[in-house]
Amino acid sequence: xxxxxxxxxxxxxxxxxxxxxxxxxxxxxxxxxxxxxxxxxxxxxxxxxxxxxxxxxxxxxxxxxxxxxxxxxxxxxxxxxxxxxxxxxxxxxxxxxxxxxxxxxxxxxxxxxxxxxxxxxxxxxxxxxxxxxxxxxxxxxxxxxxxxxxxxxxxxxxxxxxxxxxxxxxxxxxxxxxxxxxxxxxxxxxxxxxxxxxxxxxxxxxxxxxxxxxxxxxxxxxxxxx
Amino acid sequence: xxxxxxxxxxxxxxxxxxxxxxxxxxxxxxxxxxxxxxxxxxxxxxxxxxxxxxxxxxxxxxxxxxxxxxxxxxxxxxxxxxxxxxxxxxxxxxxxxxxxxxxxxxxxxxxxxxxxxxxxxxxxxxxxxxxxxxxxxxxxxxxxxxxxxxxxxxxxxxxxxxxxxxxxxxxxxxxxxxxxxxxxxxxxxxxxxxxxxxxxxxxxxxxxxxxxxxxxxxxxxxxxxx
DNA sequence: GATTTTCGTCACGGAATCGTCACATTTTTG
DNA sequence: CAAAAATGTGACGATTCCGTGACGAAAATC
Numbered sequence: 001x002x003x004x005x006x007x008x009x010x011x012x013x014x015x016x017x018x019x020x021x022x023x024x025x026x027x028x029x030x031x032x033x034x035x036x037x038x039x040x041x042x043x044x045x046x047x048x049x050x051x052x053x054x055x056x057x058x059x060x061x062x063x064x065x066x067x068x069x070x071x072x073x074x075x076x077x078x079x080x081x082x083x084x085x086x087x088x089x090x091x092x093x094x095x096x097x098x099x100x101x102x103x104x105x106x107x108x109x110x111x112x113x114x115x116x117x118x119x120x121x122x123x124x125x126x127x128x129x130x131x132x133x134x135x136x137x138x139x140x141x142x143x144x145x146x147x148x149x150x151x152x153x154x155x156x157x158x159x160x161x162x163x164x165x166x167x168x169x170x171x172x173x174x175x176x177x178x179x180x181x182x183x184x185x186x187x188x189x190x191x192x193x194x195x196x197x198x199x200x201x202x203x204x205x206x207x208x209x210x211x212x213x214x215x216x217x218x219x220x221x222x223x224x225x226x
Numbered sequence: 227x228x229x230x231x232x233x234x235x236x237x238x239x240x241x242x243x244x245x246x247x248x249x250x251x252x253x254x255x256x257x258x259x260x261x262x263x264x265x266x267x268x269x270x271x272x273x274x275x276x277x278x279x280x281x282x283x284x285x286x287x288x289x290x291x292x293x294x295x296x297x298x299x300x301x302x303x304x305x306x307x308x309x310x311x312x313x314x315x316x317x318x319x320x321x322x323x324x325x326x327x328x329x330x331x332x333x334x335x336x337x338x339x340x341x342x343x344x345x346x347x348x349x350x351x352x353x354x355x356x357x358x359x360x361x362x363x364x365x366x367x368x369x370x371x372x373x374x375x376x377x378x379x380x381x382x383x384x385x386x387x388x389x390x391x392x393x394x395x396x397x398x399x400x401x402x403x404x405x406x407x408x409x410x411x412x413x414x415x416x417x418x419x420x421x422x423x424x425x426x427x428x429x430x431x432x433x434x435x436x437x438x439x440x441x442x443x444x445x446x447x448x449x450x451x452x
Numbered sequence: 453g454a455t456t457t458t459c460g461t462c463a464c465g466g467a468a469t470c471g472t473c474a475c476a477t478t479t480t481t482g
Numbered sequence: 483c484a485a486a487a488a489t490g491t492g493a494c495g496a497t498t499c500c501g502t503g504a505c506g507a508a509a510a511t512c
Contacts, residue, residue: 069336070243076250143400144400145449157470158443158446191472194472195470197488197489197491198471198472198491199471200490201489201491216489218478218479218487218488218489219479383459417459417461418460420460421459421461423499423502424501424502425460427500427502427503428458428459444468445469445499453512454511456509456510459506459508460505461506461507462503462504464501464503465500465501466499466500467498467499467500468497468499469498470497472496473492473494474493475493476491477491478490479489481484481486
């Protein structure tokens, strides 16, 4: 039995690309171009997972996600959201919407496949939304917006905190400067990529010994190591 | 043994939705559409928890809650109240009613499930949502609508008091201005987010030394610290 | 209905933060 | 080994963000 995946995006090209990749990977794929169609298909076919673009005409991804959660038939179907702005991530993953994961555009098909695999693998078992990340003596408490090292609070600005959080959440995987700009700043931010370097420096300064977790991968980007 | 939950709401749609979600989550569900039915079923079946809408025809949620507390059979059954208005929270939490938790509409099924899980986990409803919050010399008496510092009453307006209460109840966690607007004001309030600042200022002024509990998290929101 | 209180908005100013640049340092390349 | 490329660092103006005071509207009180 192939797992069924519903792809919702208004751009035909994007849909086609995703469809191809997912089918290649052995999934059964259905698609929808707008909110109404998406809800209809979600209800009638009940896919095992939904890939949902946020930027849609008329009914946006947030609305769709809410509707899915309100409908008994689809309440449990995992959702991966595309194109969330950094500032919206909390909302996307939070209780209000309850998406299971998100990706910022543009992303590689491989990346998406990994996330899908991970979510489907955990099956019916519920996974708690982590609001505390701990790596050795470094503790990141997202809802409290506090980072600490050996119990001692580290004063971080909003941007620094977000940068650290994004890196830590993707621990082990290298994040390119572009990728970080999308996730930590805004999707369409016109900010210079070198600005990331500056913030990394400030972050390292403040982290002190804890900055050992922050690797530079020359020619690629930065990585959080455990 | 599945925990039994009684859902009380006069809107069939809402009942159906809740019923489905709760059953999905592994609970045994019974429902009631009005106060009389609710009390009858509560007495005869003695559920492990009751989800109670405030807005009901004839006998409203407050009355039902009171009656439940007066009856020895149901006095210990935890109650989660559903309310549309932030202004009603004071009453819900008070000793007068003795609800165990509340949710403001609209909420996601996930949110409700989390609260239910939490309440059932702590056994025989030992700790309710406190109607008295004490942090050092600061005392917040929710039902009496009184805040005091070192025994001395602090005169607060309704909005200021609610703001303080919401922050204190979520002590430690940063609350964004948007979030506060939703919980302290109305859900769909069209109020400027900067208005929160003004009320924070007034609150701090009146709190005097006690305002040390109120942190500003620049670029994020406000936080109550212990 | 008049007075008082409370509420929401606005504009201003100071301070924290941010983004960029120039330059130093390190690493890679040929 | 020298040049080029990439990253680290320090400094500085620009911007953003928050606290504050003032003001008119709305609500509550009498």
